[in-house]
Amino acid sequence: MQINWLEFTPDPSLLGGILLGLAAALYVHLHGRILGISGIISGLLHPKVGDVIWRLAMVSGLLSSPFWAAWLFDMHPIQVIDADWMAVIIAGVLVGFGSAYGSGCTSGHGICGLSRLSPRSLVATLSFMLTGFITVFMIRHLIGI
């Protein structure tokens, strides 16, 4: 294993992580819910009275965060998306299906689940990390894209 020192960003990543943890902690104290993005979004697919607006408010916050980051802090983070369109579509379906079937994603299981020492979330996090490692190994090193 060789570390990519050029891309490694320990300080901003730690700071960003602290903000993510702060958001998750505030969320459960103020709203009594787990801050799990896949769960908040998937609830919009079967809308119920009184269960829609708060989800939209939360999602609007996520959607508008790049605007506030640019306006307040002049922050324009770089994004490099290597996957082609077909790969993006396949990945989207797998991520959507998997998070719904596995009851959570990197926020609900990864951040919140590990923070509350949930054995289910630990298993989920280890499972998706493992297949993430395997998938990238196959794509980058076996197929060689």
Add this chain to the structure above:
Amino acid sequence: MRKHFNLISQYLIGVLFGFGLLISGMTNPQKILNFLDLAGSWDPSLLFVMGGAVLIGLIGFYLLTQRIQAFFGGALRVPTRRHISKPLVIGSIIFGAGWGIAGFCPGPAIVSVGSGQAKAIVFVIAMLAGMWICEHFFIAYQKTA
């Protein structure tokens, strides 16, 4: 009035979570894939993101034991299931494969839609389709996280 504050809080926590993802670099799929690429030039940044988030999250969820109900009212809806079920593992495995293909998970994908990334928009539509397929063919509506 309280209802309005509730929605404003939902929105602001969404913005804060978005900031966390933007600052930490997690909205850049290439950075996620470089973390998952153990055999290549490895970028450990994601570990720092998780470390920071879980550190604050641990404190937040520990303090939650002092709380009887959510600040904005209502019960604390923290998951109580403990059974390591087959859907939990299979779902997470599928999620990880999708994550490893494009480097997007639900939170960063939504934030990237806000940055106007065309591939993120397609990803989110495919993700919603994946969630819909799961919920309509594999599970009757199930609580998440």
